Amino acid sequence: xxxxxxxxxxxxxxxxxxxxxxxxxxxxxxxxxxxxxxxxxxxxxxxxxxxxxxxxxxxxxxxxxxxxxxxxxxxxxxxxxxxxxxxxxxxxxxxxxxxxxxxxxxxxxxxxxxxxxxxxxxxxxxxxxxxxxxxxxxxxxxxxxxxxxxxxxxxxxxxxxxxxxxxxxxxxxxxxxxxxxxxxxxxxxxxxxxxxxxxxxxxxxxxxxxxxxxxxxxxxxxxxxxxxxxxxxxxxxxxxxxxxxxxxxxxxxxxxxxxxxxxxxxxxxxxxxxxxxxxxx
Amino acid sequence: xxxxxxxxxxxxxxxxxxxxxxxxxxxxxxxxxxxxxxxxxxxxxxxxxxxxxxxxxxxxxxxxxxxxxxxxxxxxxxxxxxxxxxxxxxxxxxxxxxxxxxxxxxxxxxxxxxxxxxxxxxxxxxxxxxxxxxxxxxxxxxxxxxxxxxxxxxxxxxxxxxxxxxxxxxxxxxxxxxxxxxxxxxxxxxxxxxxxxxxxxxxxxxxxxxxxxxxxxxxxxxxxxxxxxxxxxxxxxxxxxxxxxxxxxxxxxxxxxxxxxxxxxxxxxxxxxxxxxxxxxxxxxxxxxxxxxxxxxxxxxxxxx
Numbered sequence: 001x002x003x004x005x006x007x008x009x010x011x012x013x014x015x016x017x018x019x020x021x022x023x024x025x026x027x028x029x030x031x032x033x034x035x036x037x038x039x040x041x042x043x044x045x046x047x048x049x050x051x052x053x054x055x056x057x058x059x060x061x062x063x064x065x066x067x068x069x070x071x072x073x074x075x076x077x078x079x080x081x082x083x084x085x086x087x088x089x090x091x092x093x094x095x096x097x098x099x100x101x102x103x104x105x106x107x108x109x110x111x112x113x114x115x116x117x118x119x120x121x122x123x124x125x126x127x128x129x130x131x132x133x134x135x136x137x138x139x140x141x142x143x144x145x146x147x148x149x150x151x152x153x154x155x156x157x158x159x160x161x162x163x164x165x166x167x168x169x170x171x172x173x174x175x176x177x178x179x180x181x182x183x184x185x186x187x188x189x190x191x192x193x194x195x196x197x198x199x200x201x202x203x204x205x206x207x208x209x210x211x212x213x214x215x216x217x218x219x220x221x222x223x224x225x226x227x228x229x230x231x232x233x234x235x236x237x238x239x240x241x242x243x244x245x246x247x248x249x250x251x252x253x254x255x256x257x258x259x260x261x262x263x264x265x266x267x268x269x270x271x272x273x274x275x276x277x278x279x280x281x
Numbered sequence: 282x283x284x285x286x287x288x289x290x291x292x293x294x295x296x297x298x299x300x301x302x303x304x305x306x307x308x309x310x311x312x313x314x315x316x317x318x319x320x321x322x323x324x325x326x327x328x329x330x331x332x333x334x335x336x337x338x339x340x341x342x343x344x345x346x347x348x349x350x351x352x353x354x355x356x357x358x359x360x361x362x363x364x365x366x367x368x369x370x371x372x373x374x375x376x377x378x379x380x381x382x383x384x385x386x387x388x389x390x391x392x393x394x395x396x397x398x399x400x401x402x403x404x405x406x407x408x409x410x411x412x413x414x415x416x417x418x419x420x421x422x423x424x425x426x427x428x429x430x431x432x433x434x435x436x437x438x439x440x441x442x443x444x445x446x447x448x449x450x451x452x453x454x455x456x457x458x459x460x461x462x463x464x465x466x467x468x469x470x471x472x473x474x475x476x477x478x479x480x481x482x483x484x485x486x487x488x489x490x491x492x493x494x495x496x497x498x499x500x501x502x503x504x505x506x507x508x509x510x511x512x513x514x515x516x517x518x519x520x521x522x523x524x525x526x527x528x529x530x531x532x533x534x535x536x537x538x539x540x541x542x543x544x545x546x547x548x549x550x551x552x553x554x555x556x557x558x559x560x561x562x563x564x565x566x567x568x569x570x571x572x573x574x575x576x577x578x579x580x581x582x583x584x585x586x
Contacts (some may be wrong), residue, residue: 007383011369018371097367102428105333106384107357280296280336 004108008116009123016086016124025082025128032078033135036071040143043067062239064144069231069247071136076158076227079129083165084185087121091173091276092181100281110277118170118269125162129155148234157230157258161223164265165189168221171272174279188221196224203251211251218253222261225253285344286311286436286467287332292341294327294491301327303491305341309484311435312465314458316478316499318575319488325471326364328488329438332469333361346436357385360429364440364471366421370414374405374424377413378431385432399427403453418445426457437461440471455481479571487578495578499571506544507567510537513560522557526550538567 016022047060091114094100103113133155141147148154165185172181195217202210218225231247232240240248285308292305302324309315319325330336332343334351348355368377375396382392400406403423413421422445429437439458443451458481461468472478478485479499486496508527512519515537523530526549527541544566554561 003386004384007380011380015369015371098363098365099367099369101335101363102361102366102368102381103384104335105356105359105361106381107353107355107386108384109353278337281330 001109001112004112005116005119008103008108008113009120012090012117012120013124016120021086022124025078026131029078029128029132029135032074033132033139036074036136037139037143040067040071040139044143058238060144061146062236064140064146065148065235065239066247068136068140068146068148069235071140072133072154072158072234073227073231073247075129075132075136076161076230078132079125079158079162080165080189080223082128083121083125083162084169084189085182086124087117087166087169088173088182088185089178090117090121091170092176092178095173095281096177104281111273114170114174114273114276115269118167118272121166121170122163125166126159129159129162133158149236150233154230154234157226157233160258160261160265161226161230164221164223164226164261164268167265167268167272171268171275174272174276189223191217192221192224195220196228199225199251200228200249203249214251218257219260222257222264225257226261229253229255229257284311285309286313287315287343287345287469289332289343290341292328292331292343293339294324294331294336295339300491302331305331305343305488305491305493307486307493307496309436309467309469311467312462313484314462314468314470314482316482316485317469317471317488318473318475318478318485320579321473323488324491325488326440327491329440329469329471333359333438357432358435360432360434360437362422362425362429362437362439362442364444366425368413368421368425368428370416371412373410373412374416374420375400375409377424378428381428382431387432395431395433399430402430402457403427404449419447419450422446423450423453426454430457430461434466436467436469438469438471441473442470443472443474443477451477475571475575485571487575489579497574505540505542508539508541508547508550508564509567510550510554510564511535511562512537512554513562519557519559523550526553 043063047063091100094103100113104110137147137151168188169181169185172184176184195214197214198210199214199218202208202212202214228249229252232249232252235248242248287307287309289305289307292302293300294302305324305328317325317328327336331338332345332350334356338350343350345352346355346358369380372380378396378399379392382396387395397406400409403426405420405423405427408416408420413424416424422442426439426442429439439454442454446454455477458468458470462483468481470478470482483500484496484498486493488494515532520530520532520537523537523539526546527539530537530539532538547564547566551561551564554564
């Protein structure tokens with residue numbers, strides 16, 4: 001079982017490397033990091049030199065954290081794109097072209113093909129998060145000497161969000177065409193995104209109905225609430241209490257949402273395996 | 282060990298309301314080259330897919346190499362060249378074979394040797410390091426054939442293996458099939474090229490509308506033989522007199538055909554013709570043409586698919 005999964009994972013990573021999808025993603029990511037570093041550097045110079053600028057150490061720290069969070073928010077968005085788009089074609093495209101036939105007739109279980117592809121993309125996403133998230137945190141550290149708190153919890157939640165969308169994209173590809181699958185995954189992400197904002201605004205204005213709608217959207221697709229939770233964890237208490245920045249959720253997702261997201265991911269993955277196993281190719 | 286490589290009984294596949302395969306009942310012996318013939322849309326490819334477990338059967342039973350259809354472990358002993366072959370075209374020919382050998386679970390040292398041998402066999406050593414996307418259709422078909430043989434299978438499915446090939450490529454496929462027969466590997470050949478089937482297959486089955494309507498051996502001795510002869514200036518009288526040696530005497534394109542019970546008639550006819558003072562250019566038994574049989578079985582409206 002494991003040998004088959006690893007062979008398919010290797011193939012998946014090899015393909016992503018060979019097709020230069022990864023190269024494009026890494027180059028774009030590096031371009032982003034350069035822009036982020038320049039922006040951070042000049043902002044920092046402004047903060048340090050300005051006579052009218054923030055006086056206290058604490059005020060400065062908040063600005064640095066805010067900038068770092070903005071960088072991580074952009075990284076989160078790149079991760080979402082990668083998680084939804086990288087695997088969107090992997091099953092649907094091979095089913096359509098018939099290339100899948102030469103895999104499925106090998107002494108492999110169909111589950112091994114689905115799980116192997118899933119694992120391959122997961123490794124790519126984890127590596128991409130390490131590069132981009134690590135890059136943002138390193139730049140912030142070098143320029144300002146400050147690192148947000150709980151970064152490992154935050155990065156783990158971001159990785160879980162990407163994993164969830166990756167799993168949806170893989171599972172959808174077992175039955176849908178590439179285009180329909182892309183529309184589905186982005187549609188679900190959009191639903192969670194809008195739901196997340198409705199929840200926040202509802203909480204801010206103490207409108208329970210709006211908050212309720214948002215929570216339901218988060219239950220349907222818990223991707224956005226994972227980012228909210230990641231952002232909540234990484235910022236200091238002072239910033240959380242202000243709820244002024246877009247990264248300070250007014251309605252904090254509970255830890256039960258993490259359990260739900262984990263179970264959700266596992267369930268979607270199993271559904272994807274079942275769906276691929278029972279279809280004609 | 283059972284002697285049949287494939288045994289099916291009333292296999293049926295429906296896609297919604299459409300019946301793709303109505304009744305697939307056939308037996309393929311181990312070590313036999315089996316031709317599967319029928320017009321387009323007769324259900325040939327769906328039949329192969331059911332046997333390989335790509336498509337789930339609606340009803341009926343089948344065993345492949347003594348295992349139920351779709352058995353995972355059995356696939357290690359099966360090779361398959363799909364009809365619409367699409368491979369990982371970002372790999373080179375050698376990398377492609379290596380990947381598929383690993384998917385078969387073939388060990389390292391054995392894998393290398395096997396790959397080089399097959400690259401030579403399908404005449405692709407020169408192109409082995411080029412990407413598959415640069416290959417011609419015929420080259421892809423040959424590398425696909427090599428991939429189908431990586432695991433030294435006991436049963437090989439070839440779905441239209443010669444459709445994209447030039448004459449040299451076809452010769453390679455034909456030779457490979459002969460070698461497989463010599464190694465007692467069973468071959469299940471889907472083809473619409475009747476002349477290919479005629480030279481390579483031991484037995485054929487004709488399918489029409491998703492049903493096997495006839496199975497027959499091509500190597501069996503037939504009760505009736507057809508005799509062909511060419512003589513100088515055949516006359517109506519001569520044709521009438523030839524009827525004493527057999528029936529259905531007719532002249533087509535300068536060749537006289539007649540049906541007879543035994544090949545022993547051939548020297549008899551020859552002696553008689555010479556005694557009549559007729560100059561004989563050619564005389565002998567005609568091979569029964571598969572095309573003729575195909576049309577007989579399918580009805581005149583059908584064409585090979």
